[in-house]
Amino acid sequence: MRTNALNMGRLADLHTTMNGYVERGDIPGIVTLVACGEEVQVDVMGRMAVDGEEPMRRDTIFRIASITKPIAAAATMILVDDGKLRLDDSVERWLPELANRRVLRRMDSPPDDTVPANRSITVRDLLNSTFGFGSVMARPGTYWIQQLIRDGNLGGDGPPQPSLTPGTDEWMRRLGELPLMYQPGERWLYNTSCDVLGVLVARVSERSFGGFLRERLFDPLGMKDTGFSVPASNLDRLPGLYSFNHESRKLEEFDSMRDSEYSRAPAFESGAGGLVSTADDYYAFCRMMLNKGVCGRERVLTEASVEAMTRDQLTPQQREGxxxxxxxxxxxxFGMAVSLRREKPWMVPGRFGWDGGFGTSAYSDPANDFIGVLMTQRMMDSPEPPAVFTDFWAGAHRALEG
Known part of the structure; x- marks a missing residue:
């Protein structure tokens, strides 16, 4: 690991670039955090709401969407460290809904055109998102399975909406009624695996997923503002959430500040995208991961578990598609992307992290002891990283001296 320093002039350039999004009205407000070694620089700009005057704050609580996934994987690996799970164990003991799976003969098969699963689903299959079921990246109506996912409110075909998602046991029952899309271990598929990980953690630990996260991750890391909902006393720190209407060319409210879906405890605690957090809280998680599982004097994860989470766990065949x-x-x-080659300057091999569809991005670079966290409240328009993500990572990487 090489320790660089942060260049203040280039961080000022990053501020100018990010603030441009605010001044143009593209994004109401932004919080950025850039850290190198023990040096941490946080920048706050803009407002909490499109039509409001309240300024964005460092301790703003954002809906972090899919950057929840690394946390769900970390919780699972804590149970592996505890000896309560093993990577290649079948999950059927705890998730009987996933026993005796049927698999679509082809993706375009009707739901009753199936074959038996070749084997049981394992903990590893869930951690590396190859258990055989996930988001379908195709136009609505392309495949039969898409409508069944939508009818069951199982998520993955659009942004998280906690109020529409059934409770944990009902969610699992509905999932268990559907065929898998691919054989266990055959193909990487997005999103659903991490929701199932949350259920697995809850059932193995015999407590709520959120309760386990609080005891084993959030409290040890000092992540006091991270959870599946925002307490009434902190709702003034929750910004509006917006999508972009391409016809009107305006931002439209998707979730409000005062009557937010995240002001209430959800029926289903989503490991794929249900958490709220702050830039500083999420940095604490990233720092623990970059420190190979250690926070201060406390070990949260074994070094072996962090190493497994942050290296490539897929074959080229599993990545196909x-x-x-x-x-x-x-x-x-496990629960996060890992950079393999340097397609862009900031994509340093070994870099790990992920992006969130509600406008969040967080990655860690072990080679430079570097962490970046970007928090916005504008939803992504497509799976491709938006310009604000690209500009943030380009500018943050340029701020590294050495």
Whole structure:
């Protein structure tokens, strides 16, 4: 690991670039965090709401969407460290809904055209997102299975909406009624695996997923503002959430500040995208991961578990069809992407992290002891990284001296 320093002049350039999004009205407000070694620089700009005057704050609580996934994987690996799970164990003991799976003969098969699964689903299959079921990256109506996912409110075909998702046991029952899309271990598929990980953690630990996260991750890391909902006393720190209407060319409210879906505890605690957090809280998680599982004097994860999470866990065959997510430069570890080659300057091999569809991005670079966290409240328009992500990572990487 090489320790560089942050160049203040180039961080000022990063501020100018990011603030341009605010001044143009593209994004109401932004919080950025850039850290190198023990040096941490946080920048705050803009407002909490499109039509409001309240300024964005360092401790703003953002809906972090899919950067929840690395946390779900870390929780699972804590149970592996505890000896309560093993990577190649079948999950059927805890998730009987996933026993005796049927698999679509082809993706375009009707739901009753299936074959038996070749084997049981394992903990590893869930961690590396190859258990056989996930988001379908195709136009609505392309495949039969898409409508069944939508009818069951199982998520993965659009942004998270906690109020529409059934409770945990009902969610699992509905999932268990559907065939898998691919054989266990055959193909990487996005999103659903991490939701199942949350259920697995809850059932193995015999407590709620959120309760386990609080005890084993959030409290040890000092992540006091991270959870599946925002307490009433902190709702003034929750910004509006917006999508972009391409016809009107305006931002439209998707989730409000005062009557937010995240002001209430959800029926289903989503490991794929349900958490709220702050830039500083999420940095604490990233720093623990970069410190190989250690926070201060406390070990949260074993070094072996962090190493497993942050290295490529897929074969080229498993990545087939996922080029939209990985391009030619990255792959997937446990719950997060891992950079394999330097397609862009900031894509340093070994870099790990992920992006969130509600406008969040967080990656760690072990080679430079570097962490970046970007928090916005504008939803992504497509699976391709938006310009604000690209500009943030380009500018943050340029701020590294050495």
């Amino acid at each position: 996922a080029e939209l997510f990985f391009g030619n430069h990255s792959s997937w570890g």
